Every structure is written in structure tokens, then in C-alpha cells.
Amino acid sequence: MTTRRARAPVTGKAKTRVDARTRSNGGSPVNGRAAAADAKSVLDGDVAPGVRTPAPGLAGDRPPPSPWRASRERQRDREVKREAVIRAAAHAFNHKGYHNTSLDDIAAALEVTKPTVYYYVTNKEQLLFECFVAGVEQIRAGFREARDMEIPARERLHAVLRHYAKTMASEFGWCMVRVEEQDLSPDMSSHIKAMKSEIDQGIRRLIREGVQDGSIHPCDPKMTAFALAGSLNWIAHWYRENRSMSAAEIADAFITVFDNGLQPRRSARS
Amino acid sequence: MTTRRARAPVTGKAKTRVDARTRSNGGSPVNGRAAAADAKSVLDGDVAPGVRTPAPGLAGDRPPPSPWRASRERQRDREVKREAVIRAAAHAFNHKGYHNTSLDDIAAALEVTKPTVYYYVTNKEQLLFECFVAGVEQIRAGFREARDMEIPARERLHAVLRHYAKTMASEFGWCMVRVEEQDLSPDMSSHIKAMKSEIDQGIRRLIREGVQDGSIHPCDPKMTAFALAGSLNWIAHWYRENRSMSAAEIADAFITVFDNGLQPRRSARS
DNA sequence: TAGGATGACTACTGGCGAGTATGATCCTAT
DNA sequence: ATAGGATCATACTCGCCAGTAGTCATCCTA
Numbered sequence: 030m031t032t033r034r035a036r037a038p039v040t041g042k043a044k045t046r047v048d049a050r051t052r053s054n055g056g057s058p059v060n061g062r063a064a065a066a067d068a069k070s071v072l073d074g075d076v077a078p079g080v081r082t083p084a085p086g087l088a089g090d091r092p093p094p095s096p097w098r099a100s101r102e103r104q105r106d107r108e109v110k111r112e113a114v115i116r117a118a119a120h121a122f123n124h125k126g127y128h129n130t131s132l133d134d135i136a137a138a139l140e141v142t143k144p145t146v147y148y149y150v151t152n153k154e155q156l157l158f159e160c161f162v163a164g165v166e167q168i169r170a171g172f173r174e175a176r177d178m179e180i181p182a183r184e185r186l187h188a189v190l191r192h193y194a195k196t197m198a199s200e201f202g203w204c205m206v207r208v209e210e211q212d213l214s215p216d217m218s219s220h221i222k223a224m225k226s227e228i229d230q231g232i233r234r235l236i237r238e239g240v241q242d243g244s245i246h247p248c249d250p251k252m253t254a255f256a257l258a259g260s261l262n263w264i265a266h267w268y269r270e271n272r273s274m275s276a277a278e279i280a281d282a283f284i285t286v287f288d289n290g291l292q293p294r295r296s297a298r299s
Numbered sequence: 300m301t302t303r304r305a306r307a308p309v310t311g312k313a314k315t316r317v318d319a320r321t322r323s324n325g326g327s328p329v330n331g332r333a334a335a336a337d338a339k340s341v342l343d344g345d346v347a348p349g350v351r352t353p354a355p356g357l358a359g360d361r362p363p364p365s366p367w368r369a370s371r372e373r374q375r376d377r378e379v380k381r382e383a384v385i386r387a388a389a390h391a392f393n394h395k396g397y398h399n400t401s402l403d404d405i406a407a408a409l410e411v412t413k414p415t416v417y418y419y420v421t422n423k424e425q426l427l428f429e430c431f432v433a434g435v436e437q438i439r440a441g442f443r444e445a446r447d448m449e450i451p452a453r454e455r456l457h458a459v460l461r462h463y464a465k466t467m468a469s470e471f472g473w474c475m476v477r478v479e480e481q482d483l484s485p486d487m488s489s490h491i492k493a494m495k496s497e498i499d500q501g502i503r504r505l506i507r508e509g510v511q512d513g514s515i516h517p518c519d520p521k522m523t524a525f526a527l528a529g530s531l532n533w534i535a536h537w538y539r540e541n542r543s544m545s546a547a548e549i550a551d552a553f554i555t556v557f558d559n560g561l562q563p564r565r566s567a568r569s
Numbered sequence: 570t571a572g573g574a575t576g577a578c579t580a581c582t583g584g585c586g587a588g589t590a591t592g593a594t595c596c597t598a599t
Numbered sequence: 600a601t602a603g604g605a606t607c608a609t610a611c612t613c614g615c616c617a618g619t620a621g622t623c624a625t626c627c628t629a
Binding site: 245257283 | 394395396398399453456476477479481482509513514515516517518519522523525526527528529530531532533534536537549552553555556557558559560561562563564565
Binding site: 107141142143144145148 | 605606607608609
């Protein structure tokens with residue numbers, strides 16, 4: 030054990046999120062809602078109450094005159110460190126599995142001790158939850174981006190799927206597909222379910238739109254969405270072992286498969 | 300840094316104190332590692348000590364007449380009970396997750412006690428392994444069945460996928476997709492990897508054949524297999540929650556999606 | 570009918586790991 | 600320069616659970 034304080038490297042970008050300090054436990058492990066209402070859910074799905082909506086994403090808003098201006102800097106540092114903890118957790122879960130990762134492991138990876146981790150996070154469960162949220166956020170960004178494109182729905186769907194694939198190939202993706210609700214409290218579990226559903230509904234909607242605008246072959250949106258999402262989710266399972274392709278390449282390959290279908294086509298195209 | 304395994308009784312550091320204890324019991328018939336050596340592995344790899352080599356698969360023969368003089372009836376009973384243990388384990392894993400299932404749980408479900416379970420199985424890890432094998436066996440059966448059909452490769456593929464989907468909707472399917480190698484000893488892990496690869500290769504081969512015989516649109520067999528398998532594997536994740544369709548219906552729906560593809564077709568068919 | 574094989578139970582150990590009590594140290598404001 | 604909060608460490612508690620020891624009960628075979 031090094032007694033010397035090497036101080037964790039805390040890499041990463043600052044999100045400058047003012048975080049209501051809800052350190053004291055005693056209630057739902059999920060922190061109280063903050064500035065979620067204005068950002069509003071991008072997709073049509075409604076977000077479960079009580080969820081602190083994560084980083085506001087691309088909408089760069091300045092959280093203005095904090096009455097707590099005193100420790101503005103400090104606050105920012107804290108958030109940076111908190112994210113470092115989450116990332117470290119994601120990495121560890123990814124490599125050793127959730128249950129085989131102890132909080133001591135995560136702490137060690139950050140060169141701190143367990144209580145330090147607990148200072149930024151209420152419990153292990155929440156770590157997993159935050160990893161999930163981080164992944165969802167990336168996927169949401171994909172939906173947002175695609176929404177404004179003026180192209181046929183099938184191509185918007187492609188854009189979403191590319192984002193989706195990239196997330197699945199990331200460490201957060203692994204967390205997303207491996208969460209088992211049995212490991213989470215009912216609260217967390219239902220929140221996660223809601224987010225999953227939100228994504229699912231988003232995909233279905235794009236499919237429906239595609240069928241309507243004629244860019245997608247008539248099909249059952251539900252089952253088609255299941256098939257697409259399943260393929261992509263599964264990336265998280267094998268990508269660790271086999272990184273011979275980039276996430277983008279995988280996405281394109283899958284899209285080609287999805288688009289063409291197995292059945293031979295008269296008019297073969299790229 | 301030592302990779303921690305779940306609750307492995309063997310700690311990284313040599314204690315050398317209790318080593319003598321673990322041996323020299325009354326020679327349990329199950330974990331006698333001496334017996335494993337001569338029985339020799341049926342598969343090509345060397346089998347971990349104590350691992351009962353699973354059903355030999357495509358060769359399709361039952362475990363041969365044991366030269367044990369003991370009553371055959373008894374032997375059969377034992378096998379029946381052993382399978383009951385495995386099924387109970389699969390059920391419990393399925394509902395509570397591997398790590399959240401204790402062997403006491405499994406024992407309780409069978410209305411026996413933990414040592415009884417250990418009488419049929421060497422450890423928890425092996426239980427998971429056996430569940431996996433059970434699933435693989437079902438899928439192998441699908442391949443066998445399809446192999447003899449005299450139809451285009453794409454339709455043989457359909458047959459395989461239907462079996463596959465059915466397995467994934469079963470309790471064993473869940474075990475198959477949720478095994479994390481970190482939970483298994485290296486031996487087990489590599490066996491499982493081999494079986495996964497076997498299935499993957501089987502699907503790729505069917506795809507290649509389909510491309511050759513013209514029943515499948517030209518494509519990259521590898522990525523196509525990934526996409527197909529991913530969709531089906533994912534069934535195991537959501538089927539518990541949503542049993543509104545039978546496995547066969549799901550399979551057919553997926554096959555329709557895969558066959559047609561997203562892109563509109565001139566000649567729309569069923 | 571003895572004696573071994575088989576099957577099962579009670580009652581443990583041993584260690585891991587989540588989470589905490591307590592207090593030292595540093596930072597910032599007054 | 601000092602109070603009070605922020606940050607982090609040492610050193611625990613405590614429950615769970617895989618796996619074992621030792622012991623009976625029963626059945627089959629010689």
C-alpha cells in the first residue's frame with residue numbers, strides 16, 4: 030500500500046452539472062430529480078419519475094448564478110471525479126463481471142480506497158445504474174441527431190443504429206445488456222425498464238415511419254425492432270473478444286444485412 | 300493483479316495449511332479425479348477434472364454401458380435425479396440470476412439439502428456448465444435434423460433457427476446467453492467457447508451454402524451469422540417478461556424479417 | 570446376514586465483500 | 600486563524616454462501 034497520495038488521475042471532460050448534494054442516504058438510492066423537466070425527454074416515451082436525468086447532452090446550457098458560487102470549482106471537480114468512478118466501474122464490470130467486481134477493485138483502479146468511492150456513489154447498485162444511464166444517453170443522442178435529418182426514415186434508422194452499435198461496442202454497452210433486474214432494487218429496475226422501453230419505442234416508430242414513407246418494406250414494427258435491437262445488443266457480448274472491426278464497420282455490415290435480407294433480390298445493389 | 304473468481308475456494312496466496320484436508324475423504328464417486336483420467340475425454344480438449352463430459356453431440360450416442368457392476372436401475376435413477384438437479388438449477392438461475400442463486404435455494408426447490416446437491420454435482424460452476432450443455436444439445440439437434448433435409452440451404456437455415464429460437468426461449472437458453480466466462484474456470488470457459496464457435500460455424504456454413512445454391516442473397520457469412528444469432532440470443536433476455544408469443548411464432552416472425560430485409564422489394568411475397 | 574455401496578442430513582468453517590464508524594487532513598470563507 | 604465543510608484513510612462489522620466433515624439410514628449383493 031502506498032501511503033503517498035498519488036491522487037487519482039481523473040481524466041475526462043467536465044460536465045458542469047450542478048448536482049444537488051444528496052449525499053446522506055436514507056431514501057431512494059436514486060438522487061432527486063434536478064433539471065430534467067426542461068430538457069424533456071427527446072423520445073416520446075415518458076421518463077420514470079424520480080430519475081435524475083443525466084448529463085444534459087448536446088444542449089449546452091450554462092447553469093447560471095449558483096447561490097453556492099463559493100465552491101463552483103470544487104463542485105466541478107467533484108463531478109469529474111464522480112464520472113471517473115463510473116467509468117472505472119464500467120471498465121471493471123466489463124472485464125470481470127458485475128458480481129466479480131468488488132468496490133475495492135474499483136477503488137484500487139482509481140488508486141483510492143473504498144470509502145472514497147462511497148463518497149461519490151451511494152452503493153454498488155447505483156454504479157451499475159449509472160453505467161446504464163451513460164449508455165442510454167449515447168443512444169438518445171443518436172435519436173436526437175437522426176430526428177432532424179431530412180431523409181427517408183430508413184436512413185434515419187440507419188443513423189440511429191450506427192450510434193446504437195457504437196454504444197454497444199463501448200464499455201457502457203456491456204453494462205446495458207448485462208444488467209439483471211434481480212441485481213437491482215425495484216426502483217432502479219423499473220427505471221431501467223422504462224429506458225429500455227423508450228429506446229425500443231423509438232426504433233419501432235422509425236420503422237413505422239419507414240413503412241409509411243415507403244422506404245421500409247412492410248413489416249411488423251415490433252418484431253422487426255426486436256430483431257434489430259437483438260443483433261446490436263449482442264455486439265456487446267462478443268466485441269470484447271474480437272475487435273477486428275470498428276464499431277462503425279460492424280454497424281455498416283449489419284445494416285447491409287438488414288437492408289438486403291436473406292432472400293435474393295432481383296435488383297442487387299450495394 | 301489477480302483476477303478474482305467468484306467465491307473460488309482457492310485463494311491466490313498459498314496457504315498450504317488446509318491442503319491436506321481437502322483430499323483423503325472417503326473417495327466420493329463423483330469427484331474422484333482418478334476416475335476422470337482413464338475415462339478420457341470424448342471431446343478433443345482435455346476435460347477439467349470432475350467435469351462429466353457432456354453428451355457427445357453429433358455422434359449421438361448415449362453414455363455407454365458402464366462396466367460398473369452396480370445395479371443398472373440405480374444408475375438410471377441417479378441420472379434422473381441428476382438431471383432434475385440441473386433443471387432446478389436452470390430454473391433458479393433463470394429467475395434469480397446465477398450469482399443470486401445459492402445452492403441452498405436449488406436444494407430447497409428440490410426439497411433436499413445442499414449436501415445432496417453436491418452429491419450429484421461437484422460445484423456450482425458445473426451446474427451452470429451443464430445448463431449450457433443442455434442448451435447446446437438442443438441446438439445441435441436442430442442442425443442434425445436440418446442436415447438431412449433436401450431443400451435449399453436458406454430453408455435449412457430456417458429450420459435451424461426455429462430450433463435455436465426454441466432453445467433460447469427455454470430456461471437453458473437463458474443460461475447460455477448469460478454465462479460469463481469470468482464465472483468459470485479456464486477449462487470450462489474454453490469448452491463453452493468451443494461449443495459457441497461450433498454453433499457459429501454451423502450457421503455460417505449454412506449461409507455459405509445458401510449463397511452458393513442461390514437461395515440466399517450474396518452476403519458476408521460471418522456478419523450475417525452474427526446478426527442472426529444476435530437476434531435470436533436476445534430472445535432469452537426478453538422472453539421471460541413477455542410470453543405473448545410462442546417460440547415458434549417468434550422464430551417465424553424473425554425469419555420473415557430476415558428474409559425480406561428492410562428495403563422494399565418489388566415482388567412482395569409472404 | 571454381514572458388509573459395502575449409495576443416498577441423504579446436521580452442523581459446521583472459512584473467506585469474501587458490501588457497507589460503516591471514526592477520525593485525520595485539506596480547503597475556503599469569515 | 601479558525602470554524603466548518605469537503606475529502607479520504609484505517610479499521611472495523613456482519614451476513615451470506617460455497618464447500619466440507621462426519622454421521623446415519625437404506626439397499627444390494629455375496
